[in-house]
Amino acid sequence: MAYAEETSALVQRLSELSTDLTAAERENLKFLLSMAAGGVLSGHAQKIPEPLRRSALGTTQRTLPKLLAGAREKFPTGIVYYGLAPFLSDADLSALDEESRAFRPAAERFMDHYVASGAPTARDISLSPMVLSFLTENVGEIAPTRRANYLYYDEPGLGIDPHVDKDEFSLNILTMLEHRAGSGQRSELILHPPGQDAIHLHLKAGESLIFFADSVTHQRTRTTADEAIRLVSFGYRTLGGTHE
CATH class of the missing domain: 1.10.45 (Vanillyl-alcohol Oxidase; Chain A, domain 4)
Structure with missing residues (x-):
């Protein structure tokens, strides 16, 4: 065969x-x-x-x-939205940028990147009616996990190998706050949807990616010298159509 x-x-x-x-x-x-x-x-x-x-x-x-089924069938690449998010105002992005800078000293290394949790502004924005309404309209019923993390890739060689996320981050909003380029090839986010070519994404400051992080393999390639990346990640659990 x-x-x-x-x-x-x-x-x-x-x-x-x-x-x-x-x-x-x-x-x-x-x-x-x-x-x-x-x-x-x-x-x-x-x-x-x-x-x-x-x-x-x-x-x-x-x-x-x-x-996991459900709304994923409508999004064969796993991507629900990519670009400047209509649910994040300039004031929201400014507040997230400021808070992410303030929380950098408290960030802890997790494998090959740094993570800061428990930031109140990030958590409140992840639970805002504008965000939840947008997600519900596009993918159906969701459960907020109250998990909002700042991610930092600001040393040479940081990144994440190909993986999928746990159920609590089944739907992920990833928003770029800063990407300061280094002297070499820039780190990028790569999605590997089934049966398709890899999707290479370079989020600009203020842009967001919403995708099914629990069912599409994804990775961040390694940072080079003088490169620094700050992102905020909001996690949600999808409820409709799963094999519960």
Whole structure:
């Protein structure tokens, strides 16, 4: 049987399996699939023949959205919105920029980037009626997680390898506050939607990306010398159409 046929069959089986799993079991399956996709995309599977690697990547990427279903079917790339967000005013962006600078000394290193949590302005804006209304209108019922984090990539070599997020960040609003370019190639956000070419994104200050972070593999490439990035991330949990 050809790899493409095997991939389709395995995607179907994994999708059917997920309907009988508990939320915790499904989260574990999603984690394993994410690790598999990340390993292939990061080049850790070079000894495996190329056709088999493509098949493995296709299986993981196509299965992840099917584990959660719902509104994801309307957004095959995983992207719900990209650009200047209508729900963030200039005053909001200015307040987030100021608070993110103030919270940098309290940020803690998490793997290969720095994170600051518990910022009141970021939390309040993530729960604002304008934000929640926009999300509900576009993707259906959601549950705010009250998780609003500032992310910092301001040392050479910081980034995030290919992965998917946990359920509490199933829907993510990522807003760029500053990207100071270095002397080398700029760090970028890359999404790997199933069956499609990778999407390379360079958010400008004030621009936002809303995407299904729990079902589309994504990464941030490594920063170079003199490069600095500050972002704010709002996390939400989608409720409609999941295999609960």
